[in-house]
Amino acid sequence: MIRRGSDTLLFDCGEGAQQQMMRARTGFTVDAVFITHWHADHFLGVFGLVQTLSFMGRTGALTLYGPPGVHEFAGMVRQLSRATVRFPIESVEMHGGSVVQFGGYAVHAFAASHGIQSLGFVLAEEGRHGRFDREKAVALGVKPGPLFGRLQRGEAVKVTRDGEEVVVRPEEVMGPRRPGRRICYTGDTRPVEDRIADLAGGADLLIHDATFDDRDRERAEEVYHSTAGEAGAAAAALGVKTLALVHISPRYTSTAGHLDDAMRQFHGEVIAPADLTMLEILYRD
Numbered sequence: 001m002i003r004r005g006s007d008t009l010l011f012d013c014g015e016g017a018q019q020q021m022m023r024a025r026t027g028f029t030v031d032a033v034f035i036t037h038w039h040a041d042h043f044l045g046v047f048g049l050v051q052t053l054s055f056m057g058r059t060g061a062l063t064l065y066g067p068p069g070v071h072e073f074a075g076m077v078r079q080l081s082r083a084t085v086r087f088p089i090e091s092v093e094m095h096g097g098s099v100v101q102f103g104g105y106a107v108h109a110f111a112a113s114h115g116i117q118s119l120g121f122v123l124a125e126e127g128r129h130g131r132f133d134r135e136k137a138v139a140l141g142v143k144p145g146p147l148f149g150r151l152q153r154g155e156a157v158k159v160t161r162d163g164e165e166v167v168v169r170p171e172e173v174m175g176p177r178r179p180g181r182r183i184c185y186t187g188d189t190r191p192v193e194d195r196i197a198d199l200a201g202g203a204d205l206l207i208h209d210a211t212f213d214d215r216d217r218e219r220a221e222e223v224y225h226s227t228a229g230e231a232g233a234a235a236a237a238l239g240v241k242t243l244a245l246v247h248i249s250p251r252y253t254s255t256a257g258h259l260d261d262a263m264r265q266f267h268g269e270v271i272a273p274a275d276l277t278m279l280e281i282l283y284r285d
């Protein structure tokens with residue numbers, strides 16, 4: 001689940017998702033569900049979720065985004081929940097390169113590598129304008145007030161300086177544009193960092209498939225998953241800030257091996273978050 005402002009988006013919805021939402025006390029204001037691929041551990045939770053949303057009195061449409069097959073899936077959800085669900089369930093098919101625009105940010109899809117058609121997603125905020133240099137503006141003859149706002153919105157303004165009318169341009173008083181935050185969720189996949197450098201390079205958080213540890217590398221290749229070391233190498237290549245290792249196979253009784261494998265490849269922050277872990281992604285400046 002990613003929360004940004006008043007929006008709540010789910011990325012995959014495994015069995016029991018709505019019980020986990022109850023435990024985490026997130027509430028049930030889900031705005032959209034993005035599904036990476038049609039393996040049951042990534043979509044089974046949708047059925048329970050729509051029941052719960054309906055029970056909570058939802059009337060607004062819920063949109064399911066996913067790779068080809070999403071319209072059929074939404075049809076099944078509608079069919080199986082028709083007796084109880086009172087809100088529309090919509091579907092939007094996505095492919096590598098698809099973009100869904102929200103207010104102030106977008107969700108981009110990329111093609112993952114999982115043996116079946118599978119997507120990863122990058123949530124990317126729009127850049128923010130640079131810092132306004134108030135002292136410099138005053139020194140250039142701009143009086144505090146509405147002119148400040150116009151400069152901040154990128155407009156040039158006229159002022160009188162030493163009895164002469166001069167133009168102050170926004171680039172004289174605004175710092176460089178600051179990047180927005182970005183989160184990349186790979187879904188289930190072999191490493192694909194070379195194809196997502198533009199989209200995910202420098203991301204604040206990379207949530208990467210780390211089903212296996214490095215001792216099971218061959219197995220990872222066979223079943224189109226990644227090892228923790230491969231996730232670490234992807235994080236290093238992309239220059240992300242934090243790497244979260246997820247989808248760790250229940251065969252491992254501890255995540256220590258995964259963390260070691262990833263940290264050998266990547267020197268940024270590495271976590272193997274337990275269920276219900278909450279992270280706050282802060283602006284970097």
Ligand SMILES: [Zn+2]
Pocket residue numbers: 037039114188
């Ligand atoms: Zn899968």
Ligand SMILES: [Zn+2]
Pocket residue numbers: 039041042188247
């Ligand atoms: Zn899976």
